[in-house]
Amino acid sequence: MSSVPAATILGFPRMGSNRQLKKAVEAFWASKISESELLDRTKQLRKEHWELQASLGLKQVPVGDFSFYDHMLDHAVLFGIVPERYNVTKPGLECYFAMARGLQAPDRGIDVPSLEMVKWFDTNYHYMVPQIAENQTFALDSTKIIDELREALALGLDARPVVVGPVTFLKLSKTASGAGSTLSYLPQILPLYVELIKQLVAEGAKWVQLDEPVLALDIDAETQEAYRTAYAELAKISGAQYLVATYFAGLEDNLELAASLPIQALHLDLVRNPEQLEGALKAVPESVVLSLGVINGRNIWKADLSKGLELINTAAKARPADKLIINSSCSLLHTPHSLDAETELDAELKNWLAFSTEKIAEIVVLSRALHEGVDAVKAELDANAAAIQSRRTSDRVSNPAVKSRVVSLKESDFSRNNEFSVRQAAQHDKYKLPLFPTTTIGSFPQTSDIRRNRARFRKSEITAEQYQEYLETATRECIEWQDNIGIDVLVHGEFERNDMVEFFGENLSGFAFTRNGWVQSYGSRCVKPPVIYGDVSRTRPITVETAKFAQTCSPKPVKGMLTGPVTILQWSFVRDDQPRSETCKQIALAIRDEVVDLETAGTTIIQVDEPAIREGLPLRKSGWDDYLEWSVDSFRLATAGVVDSTQIHTHMCYSEFNTIFPAIQRMDADVITIENAKSDLKLLHAFEHHGYKAEIGPGLYDIHSPRVPSVQEMKERVRKMLNYLSPQLLWINPDCGLKTRGWEEVRSSLTNLVEVARELRKEY
Numbered sequence: 001m002s003s004v005p006a007a008t009i010l011g012f013p014r015m016g017s018n019r020q021l022k023k024a025v026e027a028f029w030a031s032k033i034s035e036s037e038l039l040d041r042t043k044q045l046r047k048e049h050w051e052l053q054a055s056l057g058l059k060q061v062p063v064g065d066f067s068f069y070d071h072m073l074d075h076a077v078l079f080g081i082v083p084e085r086y087n088v089t090k091p092g093l094e095c096y097f098a099m100a101r102g103l104q105a106p107d108r109g110i111d112v113p114s115l116e117m118v119k120w121f122d123t124n125y126h127y128m129v130p131q132i133a134e135n136q137t138f139a140l141d142s143t144k145i146i147d148e149l150r151e152a153l154a155l156g157l158d159a160r161p162v163v164v165g166p167v168t169f170l171k172l173s174k175t176a177s178g179a180g181s182t183l184s185y186l187p188q189i190l191p192l193y194v195e196l197i198k199q200l201v202a203e204g205a206k207w208v209q210l211d212e213p214v215l216a217l218d219i220d221a222e223t224q225e226a227y228r229t230a231y232a233e234l235a236k237i238s239g240a241q242y243l244v245a246t247y248f249a250g251l252e253d254n255l256e257l258a259a260s261l262p263i264q265a266l267h268l269d270l271v272r273n274p275e276q277l278e279g280a281l282k283a284v285p286e287s288v289v290l291s292l293g294v295i296n297g298r299n300i301w302k303a304d305l306s307k308g309l310e311l312i313n314t315a316a317k318a319r320p321a322d323k324l325i326i327n328s329s330c331s332l333l334h335t336p337h338s339l340d341a342e343t344e345l346d347a348e349l350k351n352w353l354a355f356s357t358e359k360i361a362e363i364v365v366l367s368r369a370l371h372e373g374v375d376a377v378k379a380e381l382d383a384n385a386a387a388i389q390s391r392r393t394s395d396r397v398s399n400p401a402v403k404s405r406v407v408s409l410k411e412s413d414f415s416r417n418n419e420f421s422v423r424q425a426a427q428h429d430k431y432k433l434p435l436f437p438t439t440t441i442g443s444f445p446q447t448s449d450i451r452r453n454r455a456r457f458r459k460s461e462i463t464a465e466q467y468q469e470y471l472e473t474a475t476r477e478c479i480e481w482q483d484n485i486g487i488d489v490l491v492h493g494e495f496e497r498n499d500m501v502e503f504f505g506e507n508l509s510g511f512a513f514t515r516n517g518w519v520q521s522y523g524s525r526c527v528k529p530p531v532i533y534g535d536v537s538r539t540r541p542i543t544v545e546t547a548k549f550a551q552t553c554s555p556k557p558v559k560g561m562l563t564g565p566v567t568i569l570q571w572s573f574v575r576d577d578q579p580r581s582e583t584c585k586q587i588a589l590a591i592r593d594e595v596v597d598l599e600t601a602g603t604t605i606i607q608v609d610e611p612a613i614r615e616g617l618p619l620r621k622s623g624w625d626d627y628l629e630w631s632v633d634s635f636r637l638a639t640a641g642v643v644d645s646t647q648i649h650t651h652m653c654y655s656e657f658n659t660i661f662p663a664i665q666r667m668d669a670d671v672i673t674i675e676n677a678k679s680d681l682k683l684l685h686a687f688e689h690h691g692y693k694a695e696i697g698p699g700l701y702d703i704h705s706p707r708v709p710s711v712q713e714m715k716e717r718v719r720k721m722l723n724y725l726s727p728q729l730l731w732i733n734p735d736c737g738l739k740t741r742g743w744e745e746v747r748s749s750l751t752n753l754v755e756v757a758r759e760l761r762k763e764y
């Protein structure tokens with residue numbers, strides 16, 4: 001048996017220091033590079049990442065954490081779970097990317113949509129949901145992970161394959177019909193896991209990491225039993241040592257189950273749940289290695305190493321050091337690559353931060369402290385303590401005026417003046433929209449031309465006036481086009497926005513921005529979350545001038561477009577020195593100021609996007625009520641400052657909303673546009689079931705795919721929706737913003753969309 005790695009990470013970000021993965025994959029999609037060029041580039045990237053980890057002092061590196069698009073999709077392919085509709089594609093990358101993004105190749109008569117995409121636990125990473133057919137035949141294709149393992153071993157590294165464990169894999173998959181438990185496939189898939197592990201061991205893997213985050217959730221008896229069955233089976237393979245990784249929550253009531261599994265190491269997320277350590281030290285047999293996830297894989301703050309050491313010392317009192325692994329709390333997938341490129345952050349702030357590369361260094365320092373004693377790393381610990389102290393005492397962090405505004409909020413600040421029915425009458429009176437009003441969710445294609453101009457402006461290659469003029473032309477053309485094709489409620493297109501959170505953060509105090517702090521959101525898409533380091537307030541009106549201009553481009557209403565407080569919070573790297581609820585209320589007040597200013601300026605249909613409200617939900621039910629209270633309150637605080645006739649829209653996407661329905665209701669928006677195209681009609685059952693009264697625009701087609709939906713298929717969808725929703729409440733819109741799409745697709749799709757409304761109006 002190989003020795004226990006002293007320090008490791010659960011996974012490393014895939015994109016590369018300069019988003020090489022994104023660039024390679026997108027170049028391949030655009031047929032600018034060949035498949036072999038793509039393979040070469042990504043192989044090089046993996047090598048760089050492993051060598052970086054080794055050079056920082058990790059003795060064992062994860063492999064298989066790389067993915068062209070998404071690791072759950074990789075697992076679907078690994079086990080041969082490829083829905084029949086993809087049989088028309090070429091096996092290999094074409095099929096893989098068709099599952100990821102859909103494929104339209106009219107010349108070959110191919111038009112297949114992608115798999116469903118869902119958020120990965122409470123992160124902003126999205127995974128593709130494997131879809132298991134009723135009569136699914138599973139078949140192992142381990143090429144990818146075996147190849148990657150060989151690559152790492154060939155570099156002379158100790159490599160640990162990372163595989164999503166059988167129970168988590170099945171729990172995150174769905175059956176083709178959506179009914180029944182995916183766990184019923186366990187007997188069929190387990191032999192493939194067995195075969196896979198045998199292959200990995202035969203190739204030279206000493207340890208295999210099985211990711212089982214589901215083990216840290218509220219699980220039912222069937223799932224618990226599945227854990228027992230699965231791991232009993234896997235334990236039979238000789239030569240395999242398992243590191244079972246739980247993360248994003250604590251084991252809590254599943255501790256005994258976890259402790260009873262016949263495995264060699266158990267990983268605990270001690271950032272999310274440090275309290276679980278003590279119980280684990282008692283419950284987990286001494287023969288089992290404990291992996292201590294003490295460095296936060298979810299934020300960008302330098303760790304307080306003294307606190308990490310406290311936990312490690314607690315563990316070291318109960319276990320010998322060679323039965324402990326110092327680890328990241330979860331995969332570092334959710335943090336940017338390295339601070340190296342952050343040449344524009346001021347030294348004080350930069351000294352408070354740690355990205356993936358720096359986090360590995362922290363892990364190594366803690367591991368050396370454990371194995372060699374604290375004196376061996378005294379300089380590193382002292383520097384860390386100084387940085388922590390500097391952040392704690394800096395006067396950039398605290399703004400008393402903001403704090404006192406939050407403290408003096410009144411009950412009435414959280415409510416509109418009248419209930420929905422009264423507001424609705426006032427709004428109908430004011431806008432006189434037709435039945436089935438058409439609208440879009442906000443953004444229009446962010447073309448390379450737009451990005452180029454923004455980059456030139458940032459580099460001062462063009463003046464602010466020139467940039468402004470450019471944006472106004474784009475906005476005007478976009479509005480006129482919408483007007484011409486017959487959309488009812490227009491949007492300005494969001495051309496001035498790089499990103500829906502960053503754009504607002506730039507005009508809020510307490511926010512900082514990185515140059516290169518990208519994290520993967522889905523596929524090749526990355527986001528660069530702002531860093532909230534201090535108390536938040538609005539420094540100046542943010543969207544008012546743009547909204548005023550937009551309204552001059554058409555007599556039809558143009559929606560004001562804001563990002564909601566919960567989403568700004570959720571998609572930023574948030575300070576960890578005060579409760580999230582406190583930061584959220586501060587942001588809500590800043591957005592409220594903007595909402596009120598928009599109304600004053602004559603923009604009286606205002607959309608406050610909250611796509612992230614669902615993903616902020618704590619993974620354990622015990623935390624739900626508290627979260628839903630402050631998050632919904634924050635939305636209400638942001639939107640309640642307007643008169644009855646001002647119509648507040650909100651938009652949500654890519655989540656399972658049924659579970660938080662009462663909270664959505666309590667947000668009290670006048671119109672909600674909601675992603676629906678990928679999650680079938682079950683959402684609408686909930687609207688009906690809960691007696692939702694306000695207006696709704698369930699997304700009619702999936703904007704994440706380049707395929708153009710036909711009038712017929714969208715009309716079909718609407719018809720189904722009308723089984724649940726009254727025609728008086730229904731809006732007609734896509735399921736999200738269009739910024740990732742090309743103009744050609746957008747023109748065709750929206751023209752079809754408007755036609756849907758026209759035809760329906762004739763029938764109702």
Ligand code: MET
Pocket residue numbers: 441442443494500561609611651653736737738739
């Ligand atoms: C992820 S939700 C996006 C909403 C935003 N208004 C847009 O259209 O891009």
Ligand SMILES: [Zn+2]
Pocket residue numbers: 441611651652653735736737
């Ligand atoms: Zn959206």
